[in-house]
Amino acid sequence: MDGYLGIIVIVALVAILAVGGLWLLFRPKAKDLPPAPPAPPEPKAPVAEEPAKTGLGEQDGGTTTTLPPPAPPLEELIKAPEIEVPPPSAGRMVRLRGRLARSQNVLGRGLLELLSRDRLDDEVWDEIEETLITADVGVAPTRAMVEELRTKVKVLGARTPVEVRKLLREELLAQIAPDLDRTLHTRPHGERPAVVLVVGVNGTGKTTTSGKLARVLVGDGGKVVLGAADTFRAAATDQLQTWGDRVGAGVVRGPEGGDPASVAFDAVAKGIEDKADTVIIDTAGRLHTKTGLMDELGKVKRVIEKKAAVDEVLLVLDATTGQNGMRQAQVFAEVVNVTGIALTKLDGTAKGGIVISVQRELGVPVKLVGLGEGPDDLAPFDPDVFVDALLGD
Known part of the structure; x- marks a missing residue:
């Protein structure tokens, strides 16, 4: 009996040793274990992107991305208009004389042609009077001019073209009243404009x-x-x-x-x-x-x-x-x-005689004249330049 028990114990020990040996032989190794999950990346601080340049951007995976240029600042979009430097007033009417001459030659050259005729009878004087009235000289100034011209022509007798032009120039200037004060009062008074x-x-x-x-x-x-x-x-x-x-x-x-x-x-x-x-x-x-x-x-x-x-x-x-x-x-x-007249559109009419009539009726001088549509076509009125433009060269 004791012999059987000894054999059983021995067999049990052998079995335990065999199982332990097999476990050691076939236990799982570290390399066969599944990999540990990677640790999450630490959050990085945001980095401001550089403004994209115009044209093609960088290539990413074969795709080209073009970013629009940045919008300009608002103050650049709303720009103040560029300030201009106008020319001075001196000599403006001389520069614009050609426009005046083209539009007013009906008055000046018409009168020169009539006064240059060999015989100045009543019919011719009627034509002269009609020319003046048509040019808006006014009835009263026209009659005064005709009477004065008739008197001077009788005294002068024979008339050369130069003499006729001089005669008419003197009379037109007298009617325009070159002695009137045409100063434009635009200077300040002390601290007041x-x-x-x-x-x-x-x-x-x-x-x-x-x-x-x-x-x-x-x-x-x-x-x-x-x-x-x-x-x-x-x-x-x-x-x-x-x-x-x-x-x-x-x-x-x-x-x-x-x-x-x-x-x-x-x-x-x-x-x-x-x-x-x-x-x-x-x-x-x-x-x-x-x-x-x-x-x-x-x-x-x-x-x-x-x-x-x-x-x-x-x-x-x-x-x-x-x-x-x-x-x-x-x-x-x-x-x-x-105190003064600004006469516009004087370059577009043959009725420049209104310069004479308005001054005679009001006793107020023409101080400014508009001789075109341009921004610098307003000029201080100059009687001599005006009359020379009427009569031509």
Whole structure:
């Protein structure tokens, strides 16, 4: 019995040793274990991307990516208009003389041809008178000219072309009154700027004349403020703003339909604050037959005078309107004491005689003339240049 137990114990030990040996022989090795999962990468701080260049970008996996250029700054998109430097006023009318000569030769050359005839009978003098009236010289000035010419021709007797031209030149100059003071009063008074009030009916070119006058004064070295007192027409305010921006002149404007007198007052106040030389007030176009509108124009002038004196009241007339322009001038002169005439579109009409008639009727000199559509085609009126242009070379 004891022998069996010993054998069983021995067999059991052998079995245990055999199983242990097999386990050691066939246990799994480290390289057969599955790999540990990789640790998550540490988050990196974001890096600002460089702005892409125009053209082709870098190639990634065979695909080309093109990035748009960066948008320019807002201040570069909204650029102030380039300020222009206008030419000075001196010699402007001489430079523009050719335009005047082309349009006015009907008056000057027509008179020269008639006065050069061998025999000046009543019929010829009637033609001379008709030529003058057609050119809007006016009935009274025409009769005065014809009488004076007839007297001089009788005294002169035989007439050469040179003598006829000299005779006619002297008479035209006398009628245009070269001795009238045509000074444009635009210089400041101490700390107060000169104030120019621009008036006239619709369509004569007041806003354009105001803008061109600003160019004339800036070209002469002055500092200008523009007042957009035509508050009833938004286009006029925008147009004046454009004129001011081009030459660096300040522009005072008000709400559409606002009080024109208030805008005019504010413009003068800005002129004083900015130490400007001249303030130009562009008023609304008024029909001379509308009493209420004319009264309002008088109010604008009175309100301005609470701040500064009005040095010039320029009445803008369209030379092509002829004698109708004369009636306009008379009514405006009664309301605001016109000190000078700005005659526009003088290059586009054969009726330059209105220069004579408007001065004779009002006793007010023509101070400025418009001789084209360009920005620098407004010129101080020069009687000698005007008459020479009428008569040609």
